[in-house]
Amino acid sequence: METYYIRINDVDNLTTGASFLGSGGGGDPYIGGLMLKRELKSKGELEIIRRPKSNKAFVLGSAMMGAPIVMIEKIPSSSEAKKALEIYSYVMNKLIDYITPLEIGGVNSTIPLITSAKTGIPIVDGDGMGRAFPELQMTTFYFYGVSPSPMVIFDERGNTSVIQGIDGYWTEKIARIITVRFGGSAYIALYGMNMEDYLKNAVLDTLTLALEIGELLNDKKLDQVLDKLKAEILFKGKVIDVYRKVEKGFSKGYVVIEGIESYYNKTLQIDFQNEFLIARTNNEILVTVPDLIVVLDLFNQKPITTDRLKYGQKVIVIGVPANEKLRTEEALKYIGPKAFGYNIEYIPIDKRL
Amino acid sequence: METYYIRINDVDNLTTGASFLGSGGGGDPYIGGLMLKRELKSKGELEIIRRPKSNKAFVLGSAMMGAPIVMIEKIPSSSEAKKALEIYSYVMNKLIDYITPLEIGGVNSTIPLITSAKTGIPIVDGDGMGRAFPELQMTTFYFYGVSPSPMVIFDERGNTSVIQGIDGYWTEKIARIITVRFGGSAYIALYGMNMEDYLKNAVLDTLTLALEIGELLNDKKLDQVLDKLKAEILFKGKVIDVYRKVEKGFSKGYVVIEGIESYYNKTLQIDFQNEFLIARTNNEILVTVPDLIVVLDLFNQKPITTDRLKYGQKVIVIGVPANEKLRTEEALKYIGPKAFGYNIEYIPIDKRL
CATH class of the missing domain: 2.40.390.10 (CV3147-like)
Known part of the structure; x- marks a missing residue:
């Protein structure tokens, strides 16, 4: 089990790299970066697991959902993504061993790390997109057979739904319209799976990739990024x-x-x-x-x-x-x-x- | 515990009375009546409990949600309201002792009876409106302190959500927009409570009332209805x-x-x-x-x-x-x-x- 640690000085590299990999989307990670820095200030460092050994371990995705422009305007609170996870755990009667980002682009690169800091649940180095995409079913998890349902959706007021769609499209449709009703953004926990499926289906090592690209960009080494x-x-x-x-x-x-x-x-x-x-x-x-x-x-x-x-x-x-x-x-x-x-x-x- | 039975010959009286008490809404109960007749044809009769004795018994509301005009166009299937109840029971880990109508008006007078016939769970003689109203929080249950959440919403495709709103309005808003996304109608199970709260808060004896009014109207005795x-x-x-x-x-x-x-x-x-x-x-x-x-x-x-x-x-x-x-x-x-x-x-x- 290979492990490394993210510290406060890594956050700017992570958010720059995540912005790049976001392909224009996923929301500006600036605010997520500030929130993550605050967590790391008190916690010191956050463990990232590259290759967990236990095939039976349970992994769950943590993210924000919504139009990026709304996510930027409604400043997220760090406890809400945690709450979505806790509700999932409670309703599904599942212990969550690892957290995974759904997408590496934008604000959703930092949300799972904040959730990890808040819950103490370690995070895996990978995601379901290797970039950002606009819809929930657009993940490698889904392409290769893992369902986004059951998923938990939660808003800053405390409203919650647990969604069980008949497929990824319906899960997306239901979650999207609830997000709209919530005012344009929501916190979600979804794509529960065991580690064996995760390692087979995820785009791996993308937190590392974001950190590396971000460091190069912050050093004005675009040529090396292109290479x-x-x-x-x-x-x-x-x-x-x-x-x-x-x-x-x-x-x-x-x-x-x-x-x-x-x-x-x-x-x-x-x-x-x-x-x-x-x-x-x-x-x-x-x-x-x-x-x-x-x-x-x-x-x-x-x-x-x-x-x-x-x-x-x-x-x-x-x-x-x-x-x-x-x-x-x-x-x-x-x-x-x-x-x-x-x-x-x-x-x-x-x-x- | 007072009990009476609804038989196939009572259905026309029930639906006529429910149309009257629906105050123009609740959907035309004609199709619901046909469905109920089909159930009673095989089952013979359905038990209606007037005053259950056990204060601890668990009562759950069963209904269809949506614009009546859509409910009429999308002919409901008798197994879907049952399914909403089963999901509630499974997710909440609750045995359901009694079913109650939410409203006595329109199609929602027959849906809970069909659910009762399908599940074998007896039905209580009462409801949360004494008529029909358009929104979920508009029930005597809610006015006097019972929450509609957690509620289950289910569509004919098999999509499900469990909603936990922070209050009745939010539960209504979330359920309504999901209903719209489902195509305009959905099956719901909600307002779980114990019998003590039910007997205190429900409008009682409204199935009896609908049957009586319906019989008078079908006999062209409008004067007696008015009296x-x-x-x-x-x-x-x-x-x-x-x-x-x-x-x-x-x-x-x-x-x-x-x-x-x-x-x-x-x-x-x-x-x-x-x-x-x-x-x-x-x-x-x-x-x-x-x-x-x-x-x-x-x-x-x-x-x-x-x-x-x-x-x-x-x-x-x-x-x-x-x-x-x-x-x-x-x-x-x-x-x-x-x-x-x-x-x-x-x-x-x-x-x-």
Whole structure:
């Protein structure tokens, strides 16, 4: 059992890396980072387990649900994600041995760590997306047979529901509409499974990955990030248009970027649903989900989330190959371009560019 | 412990009486009546308990939730309400000794009887409204301290949630939006309590009342119904306008009736939210919730639900004093005119007419 520790000085690297891997979504982890720092200030360090040995151990996912723009406005409290876990444990009569992030992108990289600090339950180094995605069923757990139900959803007032959907889509639909009713954000505990299934199905070592990428970005070593992830620069330019609406609990829209330097006279459009989905010029599709599209500030190389996009920003757009577990035929049914309503075949970025 | 039995020949009386007490809402019990007849055909009779002796016995409410117009269109299956009860029993680890209707009006008079027939759990002669109301917290159970949560909500696909709201309003809000997501109707099990609380808080003997009223109406003895309930004829006329929309899971609107006979040259407007709420002429309020407004076909004296109203119907409008448990200061907070958004004081119909 390999273990390492996250300390207060690691948090900025973690949140920067998680913003990058969030592919524009998952919410700005800044506030989550502050909350995590407060926990680590009193606790000193937090244990991350890389390869738990017990196959029978019970792992549970911990996350916030909602449109990122709402999650940013309603400052989360650190005790609510813990409460969702406790309710799960009580209602399901299950001891929770490990906590896992559902997604590594954005605020949901820090929420499970805060839950871990609050409960003392150790966290596993992995997640169900290797990035961020907008819907609950969009996890490698689900693609390979683990159900998100039973799931607990909890709000800051104290309202709770336990959801048992007939499949991942229905679990998502029910949880999403409850989230909307709760005011746009909620705390969830879901995807309970044993460690054997977890190790087989999760995208592993993503907390480590976020920490490493974050450290490189904070050191302004974008080239090394690109090398490490086999990523490519797709575009450089200035944001000239942002269209965004919150609809059915999602932040949906697109951004238009006018090229500069070698991209002069070209424009790039990126559509998003919480996360960036598809990047295209007038006559060419450059990247689609599940590959990651990341928008960085041209000057400080920090990731910009879809909710922070605004007119005039100068940006670099990066394309990153998704983890192989997101690229199987099974996975693409749930997270390929067609799953988001685009009549487009997925062509891996590394085969396209 | 007083007991009586409902047999197949009683069902038409029950559904007619429940339509009357539904005050226009609760859904047309015709289909529920057919389902109940099918159960009684195989089972022979169903035991109704008037005054269970055991104070510790556990009682649970069984109902359908949703806009009546949807409940009519999606023909309910008799096994789904049973399933909601079973899930409650399993999740809460509670044996259910008795089933109670939540409301006596409309389809929810027959659903609990069907559940009783399917499960073998006897039914108590009472309910939480003594009529029908559109929202979950509008029960005498809630006015006097019993919580609707935990509640189970279940759809015909097999989706389930267990809801624990912080109060009756939040339980209603969460259940309502899930019902909308389910397509407009759902099966619910809620208001678990012991028999001591039940006997103190319920409107008692309402299944008996529905049977008696239904028998009189089916025998065309409207005068005797009016005598029995201390009710009054408010108006006779022809429906000249119906405005109706399904909004947020409710059937909302109003009907305008043009007077005939001694009401010639007058018009009556009745507003509704699933149930009739307020009846008024141009210059006078005649009846408001919680007193009952009932619209009967002028010729056959059968109740007309808000969803069956249409241009040209000739009708008699009746006003019925509500049960005293609905008229206390505590109850009026939840079911008086103000609870439905009208800036009107409640004046009991028997003090007004």
